Amino acid sequence: MRKIRLALPSKGRLAEESFAFLERCGLRIYRPNTRQYIATIPSKPNVQVILQRPGDIATGVRQGSLDFGITGYDVLVEKNFGHEEKTLVLHDALGFGKCTINLAAPNESGIESVADLRARAQQLDTPLRIATKFPQLTGQFLESHDIANYRLIDAEGTLEIAPMIGFADVIVDLVSSGVTLRENGLTQLSEGEILRSQSVLVANRAALRERADVLTFARTLLENIEAHLRAKESVMIVANMRGESAEAVAENMFSHSELSGLRGPTIAPVYTRNGEGKRWFSISIAVNRRELDKTIAALRSIGGSGVIVTPALFIFEEEPVRYRAMIEALER
Secondary structure, rough: OOOOOEEEOOOHHHHHHHHHHHHHEEEEEEOOOHHHHHHEEEOEEEEEEEEEEEHHHHHHHHHHOOOOEEEEEHHHHOOOOHHHHEEEEOOOOOOOOOOEEEEEHHHHHOOOOOOHHHHHHHOOOOOEEEOOOOOOHHHHHHHHHHHEEEEEEEOOOOOOOOOOOOOOOOOEEOOOOHHHHHHHOEEEEEEEEEEEEEHHHEEHHHHHHHHHHHHHHHHHHHHHHHHHHHOEEEEEEEEEEEEHHHHHHHHHHOHHHOOOOOOOOEEEEEEOOOOOOHHEEEEEEEEEHHHHHHHHHHHHOOOOOOEEEEEEOOOOOOOOOOHHHHHHHHHH
């Protein structure tokens, strides 16, 4: 049986972010040099990492030549249009590669909204020319907004220049900050957002059903990803606190909602040199880092001191929610 194949973007920012993300999830990628398109995960010798273009990843996972892949949701939807049942999205919010697919028109065109675009298309004797890398998504969007008099121009590379050189009237392109559009004299159309996208983890549905090793690795991926993302916004707090007993300290902490932790605080006796061990306790809780200031203030208000704050790398639960969702989807 061949090795499990995990595909990652081969170049650009998405490649860098995918490598860094998996390393933070405890799955370091080893790539001897940037000219090689095969890599490994040293801790998972049965996994082969294939480096490809995002569009090829979406196609390869759908066709079964790849078992798993990280690609953009925008590319996945476009490439799998009409074949969605062959690919299963395991995680739809990895947190990087965020962008939108938007309609944009030249500033001087007078087209500022989808309604303007519809009116312009109706006025023209010839079809409205729309340059796009996403013909399926674009066509579906236009039809849903009753825009009929148009012609899609399949284009690769830089689309922002297309209206300026007379190649198209408007464009449909990926937008992250919008700076590139503005610098090239283009405006995003009001209500012209076609799709909101970010990086997603996908798998071949048949491989998950038919190969036990693929299913096992799917759980590993989801365990590590979920645990990392859950811990990303959390910190661990350890502090000393006086109290008559562990129960009394816990009761004192539960009077402040900021100090409840995941399920409650861990409390242990502190043995001091001067014999005050029965009066001091060490408490530890995991809290959202955005609530850190409130948490520290609440601890101090009930006598907490010697507070230590450290980042949380992973927070594992009994079973990843998305793993259970995957199993249920396979059973359906």
